[in-house]
Amino acid sequence: MPHHDGEQNGRGLSFAKRIYLPRTIGLSVGSVCVAVALYPLPWMHWIWAMLVMHAWVWPHLAYQRARRSSNPYKAELQNMLGDSFAGGIWVALMGFSALPSVAILAMMAMQNIAANGLRLLWQGLLANLLGAVLGFVLFTPQIQLASTPEEIYACLPLLVIYPAFIGWMGYKVALKLSEHKHVLSRLSRTDSLTGLINHGTWKDLLQVEFTRSQTLNRACCVALIDIDHFKTINDRYGHIVGDSVLKALSQALRDNIRASDLAGRYGGDELCVILPNTDLDLAVGILERLRQIVENQVDALLPELRISLSIGVAPYEQHIVDAASWLNEADKALYGAKSTGRNRVVSAPCTRADFQGLALGV
Incomplete structure (x- = not known):
């Protein structure tokens, strides 16, 4: 059992490391969209402080939380649901501005489905909804669905950089899986003592x-x-x-x-x-x-x-x-x-x- 737990924790740490960089890049680029959407609105300074904390500090805290957990894989899934919940809050704070909201939710959905398939996708969407409802109830923002030109331009880097980065990460995973498959295939054909064909x-x-x-x-x-x-x-x-x-x-x-x-x-x-x-x-x-x-x-x-x-x-x-x-x-x-x-x-x-x-x- 200890050996099994150690192996499971190793996979969990690997999963947390794989999510760390996409989260860091996604939140930093996505924060630009949120900042441009919030700028005309009369929010207090603590909202801006929360945005900075979420975009620039949270990725590192999330990784440390998963790394120090007794079950890193489960902790990282919780972190990702926390990301989705926070994303819903930011959508509400932006007054549900169409393009920034869709861009942020789409990027989170992309990361969730890439990380753990449809199950995490639906859980993430539910967390988005709960965050948006809570944000609307607590802050009662003024709803403004139309996106300004500034918001459109601010969202372009997120729409270009993040999907390309996720695609690159997926390509690296596919290469590694292909290498593992090749090694397993070679091992299945090889005699363990002599190294010759079995x-x-x-x-x-x-x-x-x-x-x-x-x-x-x-x-x-x-x-x-x-x-x-x-x-x-x-x-x-x-x-x-x-x-x-x-x-x-x-x-x-x-x-x-x-x-x-x-x-x-x-x-x-x-x-x-x-x-x-x-x-x-x-x-x-x-x-x-x-x-x-x-x-x-x-x-x-x-x-x-x-x-x-x-x-x-x-x-x-x-x-x-x-x-x-x-x-x-x-x-x-x-x-x-x-x-x-x-x-x-x-x-x-x-x-x-x-x-x-x-x-x-x-």
């Missing part, structure tokens, strides 16, 4: 490459890579060392394949690679270089630990009926690499019986 996503990509190879009749190879005697490594050195071996192999794989190749973790200690636009000879060359690099790597902390790979690779061929059959060809080749001494690259087409015969010296 099993499910790699199988989907294999289907895509199979369809492309079948449709375009182009060369493509798929390979399965197995760490020799990986269980022995885990038993002797522990799973932490085993994990570090998998990470090191994954990095070596990334460093020694091309940008167009698709490397993934097939499961356990098996990795997998799709090599698009690659014939069998080229694929074997790439994988043999990887095998040699891994074989020659020496860990300074564990110099006695040597890693070798068994690799099976299968090219796309027209008789292969689906992606599963293609992968099965690579699996047969991997079996052949294991059964004939390991630490080698073996290519399909082949059968398990072929390799059983070789292993027996037939």
